[in-house]
Amino acid sequence: MRGNENRVTLCLYLRVLTQVNIMTRYLLLPLLLLFMAGTQAAPDGEKLFQKHCSVCHGQDGRGGVGVPLSLSSFIDSVSDEYLKITIREDRPGRIMPSFTRLSDAQIGAIVAYMRGWSKQPAISRNMEPVKGNPEHGAQVFSQYCARCHGENGRGGKGTGVTFSRKRDLPIIAPALNNPGFLAAASDRMSMHKIVHGRAGTPMSPMLAAGQSEKDVDDVVSYIRSFQQHQEATTEEDVPPPALIADSPYSLDETVENIKQSITNQNFTLIRVDYLEHGLVPAGQENQKQVVVHFCNFGFLFKALAIDPRIGMFLPCRVTVVEKDGKVQVFAMNPERLSSLFNNEELNSACKEMTGVYETILEDSVL
Numbered sequence: 001m002r003g004n005e006n007r008v009t010l011c012l013y014l015r016v017l018t019q020v021n022i023m024t025r026y027l028l029l030p031l032l033l034l035f036m037a038g039t040q041a042a043p044d045g046e047k048l049f050q051k052h053c054s055v056c057h058g059q060d061g062r063g064g065v066g067v068p069l070s071l072s073s074f075i076d077s078v079s080d081e082y083l084k085i086t087i088r089e090d091r092p093g094r095i096m097p098s099f100t101r102l103s104d105a106q107i108g109a110i111v112a113y114m115r116g117w118s119k120q121p122a123i124s125r126n127m128e129p130v131k132g133n134p135e136h137g138a139q140v141f142s143q144y145c146a147r148c149h150g151e152n153g154r155g156g157k158g159t160g161v162t163f164s165r166k167r168d169l170p171i172i173a174p175a176l177n178n179p180g181f182l183a184a185a186s187d188r189m190s191m192h193k194i195v196h197g198r199a200g201t202p203m204s205p206m207l208a209a210g211q212s213e214k215d216v217d218d219v220v221s222y223i224r225s226f227q228q229h230q231e232a233t234t235e236e237d238v239p240p241p242a243l244i245a246d247s248p249y250s251l252d253e254t255v256e257n258i259k260q261s262i263t264n265q266n267f268t269l270i271r272v273d274y275l276e277h278g279l280v281p282a283g284q285e286n287q288k289q290v291v292v293h294f295c296n297f298g299f300l301f302k303a304l305a306i307d308p309r310i311g312m313f314l315p316c317r318v319t320v321v322e323k324d325g326k327v328q329v330f331a332m333n334p335e336r337l338s339s340l341f342n343n344e345e346l347n348s349a350c351k352e353m354t355g356v357y358e359t360i361l362e363d364s365v366l
Contacts, residue, residue: 045113137222
């Protein structure tokens with residue numbers, strides 16, 4: 001009898017202990033998860049920099065297409081906040097993209113790695129505005145700054161709009177009239193760079209060039225005025241991504257009309273092919289989707305000299321599609337693409353090319 005009582009007591013004890021363990025596990029689970037999150041490896045700033053930044057700024061931050069970040073005259077003059085905003089927000093219309101997929105911790109790790117290039121502690125971000133005369137600043141800027149930073153601070157040749165720079169230049173002067181730069185840079189940071197210049201680059205101290213501190217304030221105020229004049233882009237301002245025309249002719253007749261129009265525009269016909277060529281096994285292409293490739297090599301070389309990125313949508317092509325008995329002609333809109341590059345010279349070339357496309361489409365469907 002006593003043995004049975006002992007066995008019952010032991011079973012009850014084990015059951016209670018099991019329930020306590022279950023309850024304990026549920027109570028400790030949130031604490032365990034927090035502990036595990038806290039012990040996860042921190043993001044590796046060096047690896048993140050090599051993966052996302054080095055292709056433009058160099059593996060050691062000494063520059064390439066992008067500005068040299070490891071120069072003491074740069075890294076010692078910018079705050080961590082400036083770097084974080086720049087990485088997150090990008091430079092709209094420039095080669096520098098936005099890294100929206102990186103977490104705050106990853107961006108912080110990249111900035112911490114970059115900060116290791118300097119022996120100086122990071123400066124604080126001083127948001128106190130500089131008070132000056134922007135009208136006079138525009139005159140000083142035109143005389144001393146525009147030759148590198150471009151008229152109205154928009155940048156010129158080799159200022160971040162192309163993939164190359166002159167080999168005797170250690171730095172590509174950035175565009176200052178850029179919403180990304182203006183959002184990240186404080187007036188005090190701009191003033192520091194203008195006063196002290198940037199050692200190791202063609203940018204010399206402005207005071208050494210004979211300008212006064214008032215001139216510096218005026219130039220900074222002029223740069224800040226860019227932000228006030230930037231207008232929000234509406235859908236009506238954005239060119240359509242494609243040019244489209246309905247053709248009253250058959251697919252074959254439309255293609256012949258396009259070929260004739262290409263010749264009339266002094267362009268060279270390269271080839272006519274199915275749109276799916278190379279994407280599906282040979283012989284299985286949709287024969288109702290045809291693309292006509294053509295080029296004017298004089299125009300091509302001129303455009304590439306302005307900005308090599310134009311090569312992403314060359315050679316020229318027009319696509320003809322027949323569906324449900326209806327024939328349509330398509331061409332990409334170069335003006336839409338050029339709006340992404342923020343290069344005024346390229347805008348002119350793309351506008352000219354858009355005119356060529358429009359003429360070809362019109363000729364082919366009349």
